[in-house]
Amino acid sequence: MRKRLLLVALLAAAVLALGLAGCGSGDTVDHESQKDVEGLPAWADEADVTARARDAIDLFVAGNYDGLTALFGEPVPAASDFEKTARAAQDIGEFESYGDVSFAHYDRGADGVAAIVVQLAHCENDDLVYSVGIAEDGKLVGFRIS
Numbered sequence: 001m002r003k004r005l006l007l008v009a010l011l012a013a014a015v016l017a018l019g020l021a022g023c024g025s026g027d028t029v030d031h032e033s034q035k036d037v038e039g040l041p042a043w044a045d046e047a048d049v050t051a052r053a054r055d056a057i058d059l060f061v062a063g064n065y066d067g068l069t070a071l072f073g074e075p076v077p078a079a080s081d082f083e084k085t086a087r088a089a090q091d092i093g094e095f096e097s098y099g100d101v102s103f104a105h106y107d108r109g110a111d112g113v114a115a116i117v118v119q120l121a122h123c124e125n126d127d128l129v130y131s132v133g134i135a136e137d138g139k140l141v142g143f144r145i146s
Contacts, residue, residue, distance in 0.1 A: 038102075038103070038104050039103055039104065039105065040103045040104075040105055040115050041105040041113040041114075041115055041136075043113070043136050044103075044105070044115040044134070044136075046103065049103070049115045049117050049134050050101055050117055050119070052071075052117075052132070052134055052138065052140075053101075053117035053119055053130065053132035053134065054098065054119065055071075056068055056071055056130075056132055056140060056143060057119060057121065057130050057132070059071070060082060060086065060130075060143070060145075061095045063086065065079035065080075065082040065083055065086075066079050068082055068143070069082070071139065071140045072139060072140045072141070072143075073135055073137065073139030073140070073141060077143075082143075085145055089128065089145060091125065092123045092124070092125055092126050092127075092128055093123045093124025093125040093126070094123060094124050095121055095122075095123055096121075096122045096123055096124065097121075097122045098119060098120070098121055098122070099119075099120030099121065099122050099127065100120045101117060101118065101119050101120070102118045103115065103116065103117060103118070104116040104118070108135075108141070111135070111141075112135060112136050113136065114133045114134060114135050114136075114141050114142070115133070115134045116131060116132070116133050116134075116142070117130075117131070117132045117134065118130070118131050119131075119132065128145055128146070129145070129146050130143070130144070130145055131143075131144040131145075131146070132144075
């Protein structure tokens with residue numbers, strides 16, 4: 001139960017972070033707020049988006065940050081950002097196995113609906129939670145670790 005609550009809390013945080021990343025500056029009075037919804041969007045296949053998220057996580061774990069950035073649509077993050085994140089997570093230890101996975105999605109407005117895969121990863125010293133945002137075209141739109 002504790003893990004489920006942790007995953008729900010992390011999912012909410014990930015959805016919020018991905019939603020905020022898509023927000024531009026300026027007046028938002030006339031814009032609809034994003035709708036964050038548990039579960040996948042209609043276009044997404046659970047097995048497919050899970051595999052895509054795990055491919056991205058595997059690249060991160062292997063230290064292939066250029067390969068990870070190649071999976072993104074515009075804007076493409078800097079590989080050095082992933083390198084910094086990996087250094088910060090070194091105390092967690094080596095990746096051991098995947099755990100539970102959960103899903104959400106959010107409306108990115110004119111850019112469509114993105115699927116969010118929240119993947120638990122068991123490591124040597126603790127667990128990590130990866131939140132991977134995936135657009136309908138298969139490109140990544142977000143990658144967070146907590």
